[in-house]
Structures are given as structure tokens and as C-alpha cells.
Amino acid sequence: MIRDELQRTAAPTLDEAVDSWASRHEDRLGPGDAGATTLSGIDVKALYTPLDAPMTDGDYLDRIGFPGEAPFTRGVAPGMYRERLWVMGQYSGVASASETNRRIRSLLEQGQRGFSVALDLPTQNGLDSDHPLAAGEVGRVGVPIDTLADMETMLEGISLDEVAQIRTTANAIGPIAVALFIAAAEKLGYPPDSFRLLLQNDVLKEYLARGTYVFPPRPALQFAVDVVEYCAKNLPTWEPIEFCGYHIRDSGSTAVQEVAIALANGIEYLNASLDRGLDIDSFAPSIYLFFSAHLDVFEEVAKFRAARRMWYKLLKLRFGAKRPESMSANIFCYTLGSPQTAQEPLNNIVRIAYQTMAAVLGGVQTLATSSYDEALGLPSAEAVRIALRTQQILAFETGVARTADPLGGSYFVESLTDEFESAAWAYLARIKEEGGALCALESGWLHRELETQAYRHQRAVDAGEHVVIGVNKFQAQSPSSTTQPPTATAATEHEQIARLDAVKRSRNPEQVRQALATLDDAAVDRDNTIPALLDAVRAYATVGEICDVLAGRWGRARDHNR
Numbered sequence: 001m002i003r004d005e006l007q008r009t010a011a012p013t014l015d016e017a018v019d020s021w022a023s024r025h026e027d028r029l030g031p032g033d034a035g036a037t038t039l040s041g042i043d044v045k046a047l048y049t050p051l052d053a054p055m056t057d058g059d060y061l062d063r064i065g066f067p068g069e070a071p072f073t074r075g076v077a078p079g080m081y082r083e084r085l086w087v088m089g090q091y092s093g094v095a096s097a098s099e100t101n102r103r104i105r106s107l108l109e110q111g112q113r114g115f116s117v118a119l120d121l122p123t124q125n126g127l128d129s130d131h132p133l134a135a136g137e138v139g140r141v142g143v144p145i146d147t148l149a150d151m152e153t154m155l156e157g158i159s160l161d162e163v164a165q166i167r168t169t170a171n172a173i174g175p176i177a178v179a180l181f182i183a184a185a186e187k188l189g190y191p192p193d194s195f196r197l198l199l200q201n202d203v204l205k206e207y208l209a210r211g212t213y214v215f216p217p218r219p220a221l222q223f224a225v226d227v228v229e230y231c232a233k234n235l236p237t238w239e240p241i242e243f244c245g246y247h248i249r250d251s252g253s254t255a256v257q258e259v260a261i262a263l264a265n266g267i268e269y270l271n272a273s274l275d276r277g278l279d280i281d282s283f284a285p286s287i288y289l290f291f292s293a294h295l296d297v298f299e300e301v302a303k304f305r306a307a308r309r310m311w312y313k314l315l316k317l318r319f320g321a322k323r324p325e326s327m328s329a330n331i332f333c334y335t336l337g338s339p340q341t342a343q344e345p346l347n348n349i350v351r352i353a354y355q356t357m358a359a360v361l362g363g364v365q366t367l368a369t370s371s372y373d374e375a376l377g378l379p380s381a382e383a384v385r386i387a388l389r390t391q392q393i394l395a396f397e398t399g400v401a402r403t404a405d406p407l408g409g410s411y412f413v414e415s416l417t418d419e420f421e422s423a424a425w426a427y428l429a430r431i432k433e434e435g436g437a438l439c440a441l442e443s444g445w446l447h448r449e450l451e452t453q454a455y456r457h458q459r460a461v462d463a464g465e466h467v468v469i470g471v472n473k474f475q476a477q478s479p480s481s482t483t484q485p486p487t488a489t490a491a492t493e494h495e496q497i498a499r500l501d502a503v504k505r506s507r508n509p510e511q512v513r514q515a516l517a518t519l520d521d522a523a524v525d526r527d528n529t530i531p532a533l534l535d536a537v538r539a540y541a542t543v544g545e546i547c548d549v550l551a552g553r554w555g556r557a558r559d560h561n562r
Contacts, residue, residue, distance in 0.1 A: 018049055033467070038299040040254035042419050048411035053418070063309070064414070067404035069324075071312040073305050073417065074405035075363040076328040081401035087164045087366040088391045089114030094378055095139040095492045097153035103381070105158060112388055114165035116368055117154070118142035119177075124212035126173055126547030129496045138493040141378065142169075145177075146500045146544070148537045151184035160185055161194040165366060167332070172214045174201030174241075175226050176546055179533035198239040198288060198332065198366065201227050204265040204437060207557070208446055209247035214547050217441060219554035223529065225272045230530040232273075232283040240283070241269060242290035242332055249292040250338045252454025255303045256420065260427035261446065262289060263310060264437035270319060280319045284326035288366070292336040293359040295351060298416060301407055304331060304362030306421035333364040340375045344470035348372035353390050360400055361407055367391060500542070507540040515539040516549050523553040 012020065022029065029046040030036075037043055045052070055063060065071055068078035077083050090107055094100050104115045120142040122134035128146050129138045138144050145151055160166070170177035178199065182192045203220045206213040213220060224241060231240040245262030249255065266287075273283060289307060293300055311329035315321040335355035340348040349372045359367050369387040371379030379387070395401055407413045434440035441447075460466040467473045519532040529550075536546055 014049060014051060018047070018051060021047070038255070038416075039294060039296040039466075040256045040299060040420070040423070042256075042299065042416065042423065044412075044416075048415055050411060053411050053414035063418070064408060068328075070316075070327065072308040072328045074408050076308070076330060076365065078404070080363060080404035081360075081395070082404070085395050085401060086360065086364055086391075087114045088112055088388060088395075089116050089165060089167060089366060089368050090371075090384055090388055094118075094143065096496060097143055097145065097150040100143040101154050101156060101158070103384070104154075106381070107384065107388060108158070108163070110385065110388060111392060114163055114167065114366065116167035116169070119169055120144045121212065123543060124169065124171060124173065126176075126214040126543060126551075128542045128544030129493065129500050131544055136493075138496050144496050145180065146496070146542050147503050147540050148180060148183050148187070149499070149503045149540065151180045152187055155184050155188060160188070160190045163195060165196050165198050167198040167200065167366075167368075169200045171200055171206050171210070172203050172212055172220060173543060173547065174199055174203070174224055175230075175529055175533055176537070176543055178227050178230070178238075178240075179530060179537045183534060183537050192235055193237055196237055196239065197235075199227060199241060200244060200290065201241040202244040202262075202265060202269070202290070204268065204441060205244045205247050205261070207441055208261070208450060209251040213557045215551060215554045216557050217438060220557070221268060221272055221438065222526070223550070223554075225269060225276065226528045226530055228269065228273045228283050229276050229278060229528055231286065232278055236282075236286065239286045239288050239330075242288045243269070244290040246290050246292045246334055246336070248450065249294065250336060251450050252338075252457050253450055254453060255294065255296070255299055256423045256427055257449070257453065258291060259303060259307050259310070259420075259424045260431065261437070262291070263307075263314065263424075264428055264431040264440075267314075267318075268437050274319075280315070280321050281323045281326050284315060284319070284321055285323060288330045288332045290332045290334070291364075293333050293355040293362075293364075293367075294336045295339055295354055295358075297354060297358045297361070298407075298413060299420070300355075300358035301362040301413060302416040302420045304333075304359070304364060305405075305408075305413075305417045306424060307331070308363075309417075309421060310424060330366075331362075331364040332366040332368075333359040333362075334368045335359070335370045337370050337374055339468075340370055340372070341468065341471055342375040344476055345373050345375060347470050348375070349386060349390070352387065353394070356390055356394055357398075357400065360394060363405060503540055504542075511539040512536075512541050512545075515541055516545060519546065520549050520553065523550050 064073050067075040067080050090112060094103055107115060120139050121137045122129060122131065123145050127134045129144050143154060168177055181197055185192050201224045203213060203224050204217065207217055215223065227240040231238045243262045243266035245258035248261045249258040274280065289311065308329045312327045315327045321327050335352050339351055352370050352372065356369050369390050371383035371387045373380055373383045400406065431437055431440050434443065434445045461468055461472060464472050470476060515536040519529065519536050522529045522532040
């Protein structure tokens with residue numbers, strides 16, 4: 001009877017049906033508490049239908065396609081997580097090399113497949129632990145690595161050839177970190193090509209976000225490219241650089257700015273690598289994009305899908321890549337730290353779980369999860385274990401890994417992916433108008449852009465327009481109790497300085513002098529520095545001594561008018 005009645009009534013078009021539905025329920029379609037825009041300001045409608053993601057068969061293949069095939073919107077592998085789960089690797093680095101070694105080994109025993117080494121601030125800034133500017137910071141936010149001896153201690157007893165991936169936040173000292181890992185692995189009996197190193201070697205974003213830089217931007221860019229060139233020729237299984245949007249986002253950017261700035265910086269590295277005479281297909285397959293996972297779940301999913309599609313177009317059309325592996329963007333993701341709150345820190349477990357889900361639904365290859373107490377200091381062992389369990393529960397208990405791109409085809413997700421991509425290309429064009437990422441950095445334009453957006457975001461939080469549970473809405477009457485995470489002490493700093501002094505007294509001074517002189521020659525001639533760095537670290541030259549030599553030729557960033 002219902003079918004007969006429908007046949008007697010002229011069927012409306014979908015356009016007419018949507019308009020009729022909206023008019024009937026207009027008074028109930030306001031934004032409500034959830035708001036009507038994403039965190040990046042993209043408008044979200046109350047209802048999505050096929051009208052919002054129209055496509056022919058040709059459109060489908062060009063815009064979405066299949067997992068493991070161009071344009072890689074749906075993922076970089078045909079089976080995605082049915083083939084292989086993402087690499088789970090927690091951010092590890094506490095107080096000393098020996099303590100970090102214990103933390104890494106414990107996580108590996110609990111099922112972690114990779115690990116990431118967090119370096120302390122002096123090391124990241126090219127300072128030894130006994131430098132006056134390092135006082136009070138040694139081991140505070142990561143592990144101090146002054147010499148090869150520290151790296152040997154940190155990696156001792158770890159089966160490097162059984163670990164899926166090792167990562168580190170080296171950035172300004174990326175090439176020195178490469179030399180340290182190679183030399184330490186060899187000392188411990190592992191050829192460098194028996195394991196994979198994923199290096200956070202994107203120094204350009206340091207001037208915008210984290211501030212751990214040593215040299216001015218232009219020589220620092222070339223220093224980073226030394227790693228790309230060396231790995232392309234000698235260690236093709238290593239991942240020599242991550243084009244990083246994570247720290248851009250953590251500084252207050254939108255998701256659109258995160259992707260666009262990461263790709264703009266990436267264009268600078270790609271061009272500099274090609275200027276060395278490298279073929280794009282010799283190194284592009286090893287590059288990773290490093291993004292955050294925020295709490296706006298659907299925007300984050302759209303972000304990862306759009307970023308892969310943008311990378312495909314960029315590599316194919318602008319750089320002329322031929323290999324599919326060059327055009328399929330591997331993504332390393334870390335759940336964003338800035339949404340985690342010091343107030344009611346146990347709430348962060350829930351936040352991190354949603355961020356983790358967004359990353360997995362978006363199809364990332366490597367994932368690190370924040371710990372719930374990171375807003376208070378270095379994460380405790382308990383918090384790190386819960387962070388790892390968050391990934392494991394998602395992988396093995398929820399079913400999200402059963403099929404590739406499970407949200408693909410959603411009218412909302414496809415429409416949002418298209419809108420996100422369009423907005424990111426538009427912002428990338430604005431950066432190009434400023435002369436590209438390097439010029440926009442040196443002129444201060446990118447700094448002003450991020451400062452403006454961060455200010456807008458904080459104003460929205462302060463005004464309650466952007467809700468943060470436990471901070472500006474539903475605050476607890478009394479603070480939650482939680483275990484205070486560990487932190488380095490004056491004693492651990494003194495112990496590290498004593499270890500450094502012992503290494504200096506036991507090494508061969510003439511060997512150190514000769515190695516540093518060879519490094520100085522490489523810096524003058526602008527040769528690839530990795531071979532000379534290997535000689536220097538094998539002689540147990542310190543990170544600070546190495547940076548002093550290079551700064552003598554290239555200058556220091558604090559002397560650079562950026």
C-alpha cells in the first residue's frame with residue numbers, strides 16, 4: 001500500500017526533498033552546544049546527502065580511488081591494517097641514558113613495536129650538559145646525549161634488528177643524531193641497514209614552533225638535506241626527514257595551516273635535495289609527513305585523507321615522480337599535546353583515546369599516543385603504559401582495523417575532505433605569494449600568522465566559545481589526585497656532567513682534534529657533513545663541540561635577524 005501511494009505521488013528530486021526537510025525542521029537545526037564549524041573554521045551543515053559529495057565513476061577514481069592506489073585518499077596499502085597494524089611507538093626519554101634504556105625495554109616487553117627517543121633541550125639546542133646555559137635543563141624533558149657513550153648506553157641490550165622503527169626528535173642536530181645512531185649500532189654489533197630510523201629532521205618548523213635551533217635557517221636547511229642525500233645513497237631503508245606539521249599545530253595553528261605549512265616547508269627540502277643532483281624517486285619514498293591528531297574527529301580524518309591526496313598531486317605534477325611509492329604519503333601521527341590539561345588530568349585518557357581513533361580512522365602508518373600526565377611533566381611509567389594500551393585496545397578490541405578507510409564514502413567525510421583540501425591549497429598559495437616557506441619564515445610573515453591564530457584560539461577558550469571540559473566548563477570543585485610524574489633532579493644533572501667529564505678524560509685528544517678539523521673543512525667547502533660527523537662521534541667528540549665547529553662557519557641563529 002505504501003508503494004502504491006508513493007507511485008501516485010510525483011517523486012520529488014533529491015534537491016527538493018532536502019529543501020523540504022530543512023524547511024520542516026528549520027527551528028531544530030541550529031548549532032547547539034557542538035557549534036557549526038570545525039576547529040579550522042570550516043562550516044558544518046546539519047545534514048549531508050549525495051548532493052554534498054556528487055561524483056561520477058571517473059570522479060570517484062580521481063578523487064577517492066582504492067587503498068594502495070592513486071590518489072591514495074583511502075590509504076597507502078591495499079589491505080591497510082588487515083595487512084599490518086600501524087607501528088605503535090611511545091615517546092620515550094627520561095633523565096639519563098640508562099633510565100631511558102630501561103623505559104624503552106619495558107615498553108618493548110609490553111608489545112610496543114617501535115620507540116621514539118625524546119632528547120632533552122640542551123641536546124636539541126646543540127649544548128653539552130656542562131654548558132652554563134644547560135643548567136637546570138639537563139634530562140628535564142628527555143634524555144641527554146652528549147657523546148657516543150650516551151647513545152651506546154641508551155641502546156644497550158635492545159635488539160635493534162627486531163624493532164619496527166626507531167624515531168628521534170633531533171631536528172637542528174639531525175645529521176649528528178644520524179652519525180650517533182650509526183656509530184652506536186656498529187659498536188653494538190648491528191649494521192645500520194638492519195633497522196629503520198625515522199628522523200625528525202625538519203628544522204624549518206623549529207623557528208616557528210619549538211625554538212630548538214642552532215644555525216640560521218638557510219645553512220640549517222642544507223644541513224638537514226645532508227641526511228636526505230646520505231640516506232638516498234647509503235641507507236635507503238631509513239626515513240631521513242619528516243615534514244612536520246605537528247609542532248605547528250601545537251603552537252596554535254588550525255589543521256589547514258598545519259598541513260599547508262608542513263607541505264610548504266617540504267617543498268623547500270625537496271627543491272634543495274634536487275639541487276644536489278638527486279632523483280626525486282631516489283628519496284621521496286622514504287619521506288614521512290608528521291601530523292597531529294586533535295579532538296575534532298571528522299576534521300582530523302578528513303585532514304589525513306586530504307594530505308595524502310595533496311602529496312600525490314604535488315609529487316606527480318610538480319616534481320615529476322614516477323614511482324607510486326614516491327607519491328603515497330606515509331604519515332607519522334602523535335596525539336596532540338596541547339589539548340591535554342593539567343586540571344583533572346585523568347580526563348586526558350579519554351581525550352587521547354578519541355585522538356587515537358581519529359588517527360587510525362584516517363589511516364596513519366605510525367602512531368604515538370600522549371600520556372595523560374604530560375601537562376604536569378615527563379610522563380610516569382603508569383601513564384605511558386596506559387597510552388600504549390589505548391592503541392592496543394583500539395587495534396584489537398574495537399574492530400576499526402578490519403577494513404580500509406571505514407569512513408570513506410560518508411557524505412560528510414567526503415565533502416569535508418574536499419573542503420579541507422581546497423582550503424589547504426589556498427593557504428599554500430598564500431605562502432607561495434610570500435616567496436615560499438623560507439622567505440615567509442625570514443620575513444616574519446609565518447610567525448605573525450601563527451601568533452594571530454593562537455591568540456584567536458585562546459580568546460575562544462577564555463570566552464567559553466571553545467569548550468574545554470574541566471577548564472572552562474564542568475569544573476571540578478576539588479582537583480583530581482594523580483601520581484606526580486618523574487622529573488630530573490640536580491643529582492641526575494650532576495651525574496650526567498660527571499659521565500661527560502669521564503668521557504672527555506678517557507678519549508684521545510689528538511683524534512678528536514683531527515676529526516673536528518675535518519668537519520670544519522667540510523663546513524667550509526659545503527660538502528656533505530655526514531662522513532666527517534661519523535669520524536667525530538667515533539672519536540667521542542661531544543654534540544656541543546661539533547656544533548661549535550659548524551657555528552664557527554655558519555653562524556648561530558640568535559645572531560640571525562629573522
